[in-house]
Amino acid sequence: MNNTSYKTRALLVFLTAGLCLISGNAGAEIPGITGPTFNLSARADCIYGGDGLGILIWGYADGDNRGQYPGPTLLVAEDQTVVINLTNIDIPEPVSIVFPGQVGVQATGGAAGVITREASIGETVTYTFTASEPGTYLYNSGSHADLQVEMGLFGAMIIRPAMGQQYAYNDAQSYFDVEYLFLMSELDLRIHDAIAFGQPYDTSTFFPVYWFLNGRNAPDTMEENFVPWLPTQPYNCMPMMMPGQKLLCRFIGAGRQSHPFHTHGNHFAIIARDGRLMSSAPGSGIDLMEKAFSVGTAPGQTYDAIFEWTGEKLGWDMYGHQQDRDEAPTGNFPGPEDIDHDGDGVFDEVMMEMHEYEPDHGKPFPVDLPQNQDLTFGEMYNGSPFLGGEGLLPPGQGGFNPMGAFVYMWHSHTEKELTNNDIFPGGLMTHLMIMPHMMP
Amino acid sequence: MKVQRYKNAHLILLSVLMMTWPVMAAVHVQCPGDIDGDAVIDVPDPFHPSNACLHLGAGDGFSIMADGTEMYTFGFSNLTGVPPEMAMHHGMMAAQIPAPTIEVEEGDEFYLSLTNVGMMMRPDLFDPHTVHFHGFPQAASIFDGMPGASIAINMGASLTYYYNIVEPGTYIYHCHVEATEHMQMGMLGNLYVNPAQNNLPDGTDLNGFIHHTGYTYAYNDGDGTSYYDVGYPLQFSGFDRIFHEKHLAVQPLPFAEMADTYSMINGRGYPDTLLPADDPSRPYQPVTSLIEATVGQKILLRLSNLSTTDFFTIRVLGLPMRVIGKDAKLLRGPTGADLTYNTSSITMGGGETNDVIIDTTGAAAGTYFLYTTNLNFLSNDAEDYGGIMTEIRLN
Amino acid sequence: MNKIIKRDRMTVVWAVLLLTLTSGTPVVRGVTYDLVAGEFDTLMPDGVTVRMWGFGLSGQAVTVPGPVLTVPVGDHNLTINLTNNLPVPVSLVIPGLPSALTPVYHQAGDPYAGRVRSLTAEAAPGGGQRTYTWTDIRPGTFVYHSGTQMQIQIQMGLYGALKHDFAASQAYADPATAYQTDIVLLYSEVDPSVHAAVQSGEYGPSGTITSTVSYWPSYFLINGESYTPGQAPIPAGVVGQKVLLRFLNAGLRTHVPIIHNHIGKLISEDGNLLPFFRDQYEVMLAAGKTSDLLLTPAAAGPITVYDRKLDLTTGMESSGGMLVKLDVAPLQTQPGLWKKPIRNRLGRV
Incomplete structure (x- = not known):
């Protein structure tokens, strides 16, 4: 079962992504609003599911702007005194914010709720704390949270360490080249419809049909940030990197379900949980770091992980250097004359790529690929198994990956969540693009 | 045998399918050293001294649930050793649940040929298939099996994947085409890589742990942490009865309503989990989950979850669990910190693997239990006393 | 209490004694609890009455959860004498504490013949008794619960907490685990629908609910x-x-x-x-x-x-x-x- 519109959207996405990378370091920085003082409002608005359906939400907003799903990503520097003023514009019940991981948050204004102080329509409540621990955090409503989190009142907060913008924590091993947010949430359409039409609802029967990364369903996850046709879902989730780079993933479980997030391509190293370094003691570095290819992000948890990829030890030259040889390969499984590690003058003329794994240099591609008519081509396949390569494809097939990137699906491995309200594919899914290094 | 009746359908459907195949399509196994195309090495190739080959078929079939219900499935079958001209015949309606277990050795060059034998019961479908070697480190997208980023094989043809096996551990594999559907339908299997440490010379001192020939480990631990006497892969998954029924009835598939009702270990619900391997009553579910050991032995459980809908928490009652690996990595920090830990339950989402060692030293002989603490899954759909449960029998 | 059950209990006592004597270790010392399994109705805050099964100390009310059991510091053995006042067999297990099991299987003729009903020995319904012992209990926090038809009996309420500290106000051997x-x-x-079905006898192979597959809790x-x-x-x-x-x-x-x-x-x-x-x-x-x-x-x-x-x-x-x-x-x-x-x-x- 194929979804043609998905393919068309993917075309746009990958073309745009590719072009952006040429023009600059797109997506390397997580968009958000900068503190330490934030004037947030809570208001009703509308988002679009990956199938185009408009859905009522309650969202946090930056001042007088529209409500967002998720709320604005709050960017804070370590040791700042953070002040968050929250005004309830039109949510018909008291709203609030809780900040898991922050200690000693002071709340003033509004009225006392079960967990924290909260604001009814027209009221403002203020939360103050010191951003003492750098890291990745979640914020969400602490009022009637089984409904209000479902309705969209959540967001991410990033506290940047004193060590610098390219570090996740005050530890040299937390260095990254590019960073992306992976905020996971779900949506039970019945509850939103009930709120929209003033009907009764029961949050204990929670049964979501949409799953989101940074507030978007695939394939919208791969659109640009701030595209005008998703005015209340400004954040994309389109990780891109080059071999040898360090990509920081900031995982957040913002909904009510646990999601086993799986990265194709390689393991990642988990460096922090709940905004605390995986460290046995101060000064020990990240000595409790774990490598994994999946992280079961539970509601309320955050994880930071560093993903690296060089394609080492594939056993063949992924840059296709063997293609530059004078003579054609003698077959699928070449004889010794075709494997030339000693440098007979042929391979030596082929420059090593940055971060290339030297022992694989020049090793031939190990198998014959089937004839084109025996294959179904992915829309992001460009006809070549090589990074930065390009090959002939039948008309209308593949080719939406002009840079010859290696593309890997990153997704919830609860595969049901790769759907948008009964339509596959979609949901809690995006792709990592590993781009070839550009020759100057 | 119930399943047998569908075999008659093969021949009719086969002839229909044959007409739709492209002219060039053919079963084509690639395996250095294999002369006759059956993925069995006939004359070792001196340039590929340690290669391993496997030929999988991808198609459909039927499995029998523990309550006796017959369930339409997609799955893989093992065609290794089958002459290429017979591969389609052997592969059709032979979907195994779980897929044939893949066990390879660190250092292997692994050539995995996948032949799409078509879906006999759904002649309206022309789905391609892939193999996703889930967790393969430093993967290249061409062999990753993710159809959007690379290629998938059409009916009647073969695609050979190449994996340079350099990292030992517990992985999994599955088809990634229309992943929600194909995985719900059963295209899931156990896959693990044995470490080079198994092959050390007798008497090698591993930091005080003396290795002997025949000793087995889960990882290259350097100290015997992952030593085990008997090992069992246990893969947790589930089927949504309605999804499978609608699939067979060529109805729109209920993605939003998907909820697994048969929870299983290695493709069987309790008490079928206890049936021996290759039990004739379950011809397409050959993997047993009955764990047998002798008191004093160490049992390695290679746990994985490939449910498309649920996390599972897995418990062993009466015996201690020590978690030594996760996601095909020994639990050890970058500076050597020992991150292994004792527990009596472990939680896994889809796509996660864990290695657990049960040290039976000092335990009484007898029967112990492994089951999910998500107790509502101790059921086979509407039947009680089923689902994710098996026994550990100590002699 | 009938004679058969008394004999059961005596068998266990003799077995323990025999084990103690043959292994040459000193007589097993340890804390003993007399637990009763029974049923009661509880009123939820929204006004709904739900039938519960629970444990209670002998002579006290049956509750959900059951009483917090403590194995005192310095003691490493636990004996629980269970009296079962429920209409179904009940047993006791403590996940995390290594112990031999004596599973009970459904007998021929039962719709679930050959499948395990209890992961360890049962106390018979209607007042039956059974003694369970654990030795070498390590420090920690544990759940005790019924090991019989767990998919039903645990959600009905047959569980409680067990704790054992390493030292006074110190949970584990590590001094950093001290607490006040x-x-x-x-x-x-x-899930009240399951409780109602159990109460009315409608849970089972011929009842309105035949398995726990549709579990949907609302409390x-x-x-x-x-x-x-x-x-x-x-x-x-x-x-x-x-x-x-x-x-x-x-x-x-x-x-x-x-x-x-x-x-x-x-x-x-x-x-x-x-x-x-x-x-x-x-x-x-x-x-x-x-x-x-x-x-x-x-x-x-x-x-x-x-x-x-x-x-x-x-x-x-x-x-x-x-x-x-x-x-x-x-x-x-x-x-x-x-x-x-x-x-x-x-x-x-």
Whole structure:
């Protein structure tokens, strides 16, 4: 079962992504609003599911702007005194914010709720704390949270360490080249419809049909940030990197379900949980770091992980250097004359790529690929198994990956969540693009 | 045998399918050293001294649930050793649940040929298939099996994947085409890589742990942490009865309503989990989950979850669990910190693997239990006393 | 009590004695609890009455959860004499404590013939008794629960907490696990439709509900209670002193308690000391799991612990479910609390 519109959207996405990378370091920085003082409002608005359906939400907003799903990503520097003023514009019940991981948050204004102080329509409540621990955090409503989190009142907060913008924590091993947010949430359409039409609802029967990364369903996850046709879902989730780079993933479980997030391509190293370094003691570095290819992000948890990829030890030259040889390969499984590690003058003329794994240099591609008519081509396949390569494809097939990137699906491995309200594919899914290094 | 009746359908459907195949399509196994195309090495190739080959078929079939219900499935079958001209015949309606277990050795060059034998019961479908070697480190997208980023094989043809096996551990594999559907339908299997440490010379001192020939480990631990006497892969998954029924009835598939009702270990619900391997009553579910050991032995459980809908928490009652690996990595920090830990339950989402060692030293002989603490899954759909449960029998 | 059951009990006693004598070890010392399994009706805060099965100490009311059982410091053996007043067989297991099992299987002729009914020996229905013993109990927090038809009996309420400390006010061998106050927080769920079916005899092969596959809880309990606004907080010691939160999940689903405004140290899992403590504001409390979290409140006042899975409802009503308030006393008002045991909301130490 194929979804043609998905393919068309993917075309746009990958073309745009590719072009952006040429023009600059797109997506390397997580968009958000900068503190330490934030004037947030809570208001009703509308988002679009990956199938185009408009859905009522309650969202946090930056001042007088529209409500967002998720709320604005709050960017804070370590040791700042953070002040968050929250005004309830039109949510018909008291709203609030809780900040898991922050200690000693002071709340003033509004009225006392079960967990924290909260604001009814027209009221403002203020939360103050010191951003003492750098890291990745979640914020969400602490009022009637089984409904209000479902309705969209959540967001991410990033506290940047004193060590610098390219570090996740005050530890040299937390260095990254590019960073992306992976905020996971779900949506039970019945509850939103009930709120929209003033009907009764029961949050204990929670049964979501949409799953989101940074507030978007695939394939919208791969659109640009701030595209005008998703005015209340400004954040994309389109990780891109080059071999040898360090990509920081900031995982957040913002909904009510646990999601086993799986990265194709390689393991990642988990460096922090709940905004605390995986460290046995101060000064020990990240000595409790774990490598994994999946992280079961539970509601309320955050994880930071560093993903690296060089394609080492594939056993063949992924840059296709063997293609530059004078003579054609003698077959699928070449004889010794075709494997030339000693440098007979042929391979030596082929420059090593940055971060290339030297022992694989020049090793031939190990198998014959089937004839084109025996294959179904992915829309992001460009006809070549090589990074930065390009090959002939039948008309209308593949080719939406002009840079010859290696593309890997990153997704919830609860595969049901790769759907948008009964339509596959979609949901809690995006792709990592590993781009070839550009020759100057 | 119930399943047998569908075999008659093969021949009719086969002839229909044959007409739709492209002219060039053919079963084509690639395996250095294999002369006759059956993925069995006939004359070792001196340039590929340690290669391993496997030929999988991808198609459909039927499995029998523990309550006796017959369930339409997609799955893989093992065609290794089958002459290429017979591969389609052997592969059709032979979907195994779980897929044939893949066990390879660190250092292997692994050539995995996948032949799409078509879906006999759904002649309206022309789905391609892939193999996703889930967790393969430093993967290249061409062999990753993710159809959007690379290629998938059409009916009647073969695609050979190449994996340079350099990292030992517990992985999994599955088809990634229309992943929600194909995985719900059963295209899931156990896959693990044995470490080079198994092959050390007798008497090698591993930091005080003396290795002997025949000793087995889960990882290259350097100290015997992952030593085990008997090992069992246990893969947790589930089927949504309605999804499978609608699939067979060529109805729109209920993605939003998907909820697994048969929870299983290695493709069987309790008490079928206890049936021996290759039990004739379950011809397409050959993997047993009955764990047998002798008191004093160490049992390695290679746990994985490939449910498309649920996390599972897995418990062993009466015996201690020590978690030594996760996601095909020994639990050890970058500076050597020992991150292994004792527990009596472990939680896994889809796509996660864990290695657990049960040290039976000092335990009484007898029967112990492994089951999910998500107790509502101790059921086979509407039947009680089923689902994710098996026994550990100590002699 | 009939003769057959008495004989059962005597067999166990003799077996224990025999084992003790043959192994040449000193006579097994240890704490003994007499537990009764029985049923009662409970009124949920939304006015719905639900049939529950629970445990109680002999001579006391049967409750959900059952009483907190303590194996005293220095003692490593536990004996539980179970009297079963329920209409079905019941047994007792303690996950995490190694023990031999004597499973009971459905007999020929039963629709589930050959399948295990009880993971260990049963106390017969209608007053039957059975004695269970555990030796070499290690320090930790554990759930005890029925090992019979667990998919039904656990959700009916047959569970409770067991704790055993390494030393007085020290949970594990590591001195860093010392505490001044400990609080048991036992999470569980109720699917009232299953309870009603069990009560009316409609659960089973020929009943209206034949398996637990459609489990859908609508009551979410901590220590047997769904939160109600204004509920009295649990005393949590004095500001600056260590509180050990013993989280246990006897429910069938994962819950994620969050300690509002605080960071704790996760020190154990299933009664096993973690090799490295972790600073966390949440506990991923999977079904059946226990975890101990050490907390040092920096300020007096209430601490809210709420389920981030957001099971914060009572039936269809909001502001309920798995939320609990702890109360940290200011230092000056309670100077004598040092090392004095504090009773939790259930009135147990």
